Amino acid sequence: MTLQATNKGAAIELREVRKTYIMGSQEVHALAGVTMTFGIGEYWAIMGASGSGKSTMLNLLGCLDRPTSGNYRLYREDVGSLDDNRLSDLRLRYLGFVFQSFNLIPQLTVRENIELPLFYLGWDALHSAERAAELAEQVGLGDRLGHRPAELSGGQQQRVAVARALANDPKIILADEPTGNLDSSTSAQIMDLLQTLNEQGKTIVMVTHESDIAARAGRRLHMRDGLIDRME
Amino acid sequence: MIVARTILNIRLGLKTLMLHKLRSMLTMLGVVFGVGSVVAMLAVGEGASMQALEQIRSLGSHNIIIDSIKPIDDEQSGDSGARMSVYGITYNDQMRIAESFGDVRRIVPVKVLRQEGRLAGRALDLRVVGTTHEWFELVQRPLLAGRVLVGEDLHRGGNPVVLTEFGARRLLAASNVIGQSLRIGAYVYEVVGIVESEEGVAGGQTPDQQIDAYIPIQVARQRYGDISVRRQAGSQEIEQVDLHQLIVEVDELEHVERTAAGIAAMFERFHGRPDYAIRVPLALLRQAEATKRTFNIVLGSIAGISLLVGGIGIMNIMLASVTERTREIGVRRAIGAKRRQITGQFLIETMVLSGLGGAVGIGFGVSIPALITMIADMPTVITGWSIFLSVGISLSVGIVFGLYPAVRAANLDPIVALRHE
Numbered sequence: 001m002t003l004q005a006t007n008k009g010a011a012i013e014l015r016e017v018r019k020t021y022i023m024g025s026q027e028v029h030a031l032a033g034v035t036m037t038f039g040i041g042e043y044w045a046i047m048g049a050s051g052s053g054k055s056t057m058l059n060l061l062g063c064l065d066r067p068t069s070g071n072y073r074l075y076r077e078d079v080g081s082l083d084d085n086r087l088s089d090l091r092l093r094y095l096g097f098v099f100q101s102f103n104l105i106p107q108l109t110v111r112e113n114i115e116l117p118l119f120y121l122g123w124d125a126l127h128s129a130e131r132a133a134e135l136a137e138q139v140g141l142g143d144r145l146g147h148r149p150a151e152l153s154g155g156q157q158q159r160v161a162v163a164r165a166l167a168n169d170p171k172i173i174l175a176d177e178p179t180g181n182l183d184s185s186t187s188a189q190i191m192d193l194l195q196t197l198n199e200q201g202k203t204i205v206m207v208t209h210e211s212d213i214a215a216r217a218g219r220r221l222h223m224r225d226g227l228i229d230r231m232e
Numbered sequence: 233m234i235v236a237r238t239i240l241n242i243r244l245g246l247k248t249l250m251l252h253k254l255r256s257m258l259t260m261l262g263v264v265f266g267v268g269s270v271v272a273m274l275a276v277g278e279g280a281s282m283q284a285l286e287q288i289r290s291l292g293s294h295n296i297i298i299d300s301i302k303p304i305d306d307e308q309s310g311d312s313g314a315r316m317s318v319y320g321i322t323y324n325d326q327m328r329i330a331e332s333f334g335d336v337r338r339i340v341p342v343k344v345l346r347q348e349g350r351l352a353g354r355a356l357d358l359r360v361v362g363t364t365h366e367w368f369e370l371v372q373r374p375l376l377a378g379r380v381l382v383g384e385d386l387h388r389g390g391n392p393v394v395l396t397e398f399g400a401r402r403l404l405a406a407s408n409v410i411g412q413s414l415r416i417g418a419y420v421y422e423v424v425g426i427v428e429s430e431e432g433v434a435g436g437q438t439p440d441q442q443i444d445a446y447i448p449i450q451v452a453r454q455r456y457g458d459i460s461v462r463r464q465a466g467s468q469e470i471e472q473v474d475l476h477q478l479i480v481e482v483d484e485l486e487h488v489e490r491t492a493a494g495i496a497a498m499f500e501r502f503h504g505r506p507d508y509a510i511r512v513p514l515a516l517l518r519q520a521e522a523t524k525r526t527f528n529i530v531l532g533s534i535a536g537i538s539l540l541v542g543g544i545g546i547m548n549i550m551l552a553s554v555t556e557r558t559r560e561i562g563v564r565r566a567i568g569a570k571r572r573q574i575t576g577q578f579l580i581e582t583m584v585l586s587g588l589g590g591a592v593g594i595g596f597g598v599s600i601p602a603l604i605t606m607i608a609d610m611p612t613v614i615t616g617w618s619i620f621l622s623v624g625i626s627l628s629v630g631i632v633f634g635l636y637p638a639v640r641a642a643n644l645d646p647i648v649a650l651r652h653e
């Protein structure tokens with residue numbers, strides 16, 4: 001397997017990363033030794049059958065989990081040795097998440113949802129509100145700042161989620177089936193959004209089942225049984 | 233920054249609680265009753281001890297007060313027009329107390345007379361007290377004009393009278409009355425001073441109603457004797473009472489109750505019937521403390537149980553809330569919230585809940601004593617520190633019972649939380 005070396009350097013480096021779940025007497029190798037580099041500014045789609053380890057991989061990349069063994073470097077920092085607080089900090093400063101089911105907080109307004117990362121970054125109310133308005137504008141929801149998630153369509157909710165993922169100006173955006181709950185036209189809107197972000201220099205790693213969605217990404221990674229099957 | 237974040241957390245807490253208004257209100261009930269009981273309890277206890285202290289201050293903590301009381305069986309004795317009843321404290325009692333108790337510093341006798349008084353042509357039925365100058369030392373009555381009785385009055389042979397403010401008003405006398413002659417019964421006195429009247433009549437030193445004037449007791453005995461005659465609708469009522477009251481001052485506070493017991497035993501032996509009553513102001517304090525204790529136990533139990541039940545209710549609701557909002561917790565963690573920030577968020581939410589309950593409880597706790605005062609005529613005092621304490625208690629309930637759900641929320645695995653339906 002060849003390491004992907006781009007002229008811009010590596011955002012994420014995985015070396016022999018394994019994730020093993022123990023279910024009773026049985027060991028499930030969700031990741032069975034993955035070595036892989038995601039370069040800065042690249043746009044990857046991860047594909048593969050159900051249960052092949054895509055989400056497990058994304059959770060690891062997102063510092064939501066630690067590998068059972070192997071080595072994971074995020075911008076040269078060895079993630080495996082960090083405690084929960086430092087992992088939280090990495091997520092807060094480097095990463096933005098977009099989920100299949102949007103995961104907006106229902107009792108908060110659009111503005112407050114977008115402000116959430118800024119809240120944990122310790123921004124003051126005034127600047128947070130400004131930034132949230134800016135981001136809402138950017139995803140085409142500048143007029144919905146006071147709405148609650150329940151008052152928005154799925155596509156709109158996902159755009160809010162993208163805006164929230166962008167609030168902390170992350171280096172990497174991680175998306176697990178971001179269009180999984182959307183129809184094709186709203187999916188296209190989200191994909192346009194992600195493409196724009198990639199063009200602006202964000203590294204994007206996206207899990208998807210659909211090949212036409214995957215086709216929008218610059219690179220594709222196929223997984224099978226916790227291993228990398230092939231890359232294109 | 234932390235302050236701003238806390239304010240945001242409080243606002244978020246309020247928002248979440250407003251989402252389930254009824255549920256939140258029901259959850260608060262336990263804390264409401266608990267805190268209400270605490271405030272009420274302290275108000276009643278405080279009122280009782282304040283009343284007791286007030287009485288002790290006016291009656292004197294070192295004093296034992298003995299009153300003459302007309303026994304009930306005397307009322308129906310004799311079927312003819314004239315009735316004669318002999319009762320109450322005797323001069324012998326006074327002597328015996330003075331001789332028997334080493335702890336007694338002084339004894340002040342009080343003799344009450346009803347005589348016609350005349351001042352500048354105005355005639356009135358007066359209530360006159362015969363006593364010694366020491367009465368004015370034991371019983372603090374601010375002087376309004378002139379002087380009170382002094383030791384020399386006994387020997388000088390002059391016939392001084394001290395008016396009370398009340399008496400002076402009834403006689404329409406101004407302060408220039410000093411030096412004028414007041415006729416009491418058949419005898420003439422010189423007005424030497426005016427003192428303030430006793431405030432609350434109930435439980436005061438002087439028996440019955442307001443007193444108009446004070447004269448030296450020797451003069452009273454010599455001039456009017458110990459027998460009084462009262463004419464009532466055709467019949468005559470004749471009474472012989474030596475003294476109407478004795479104020480016994482004890483040297484040390486620790487000796488008061490011992491001496492009071494001794495005096496009670498002595499009266500029991502020599503009187504053989506209840507024609508006297510002994511009051512010990514110091515005992516009022518004990519009584520107030522007992523009342524306070526009873527209230528503390530009753531309301532304290534209610535408060536304790538309510539707070540416990542309320543706390544468990546809050547914990548229950550918060551656990552449900554954590555479960556309901558598992559996804560939210562997962563999202564916050566994915567975004568970068570640290571464990572302690574999640575703990576803080578839920579803890580603050582619980583404290584908002586219990587704090588609101590506490591606020592409503594304080595409202596209740598302030599109105600219950602008002603009701604008690606109105607219905608049971610018991611004094612109550614709401615002190616600032618009892619409010620402080622209640623705020624402290626309600627927030628503590630929030631912390632104690634909110635900590636477990638909050639920690640549980642913070643310890644959720646973010647991946648599992650995000651997958652939660």
Ligand SMILES: Nc1ncnc2c1ncn2[C@@H]1O[C@H](COP(=O)(O)OP(=O)(O)OP(=O)(O)O)[C@@H](O)[C@H]1O
Nearest residue numbers: 021023028029030049050051052053054055056057
């Ligand atoms: N918490 C867990 N405990 C035990 N096994 C797990 C756990 N999470 C994942 N697995 C197992 O790891 C393997 C990979 O799961 P993963 O969720 O990564 O698959 P996926 O590729 O995302 O599938 P899908 O396309 O259905 O989302 C599966 O066999 C799954 O059962």
Ligand SMILES: [Mg+2]
Nearest residue numbers: 054055056176
């Ligand atoms: Mg998956």
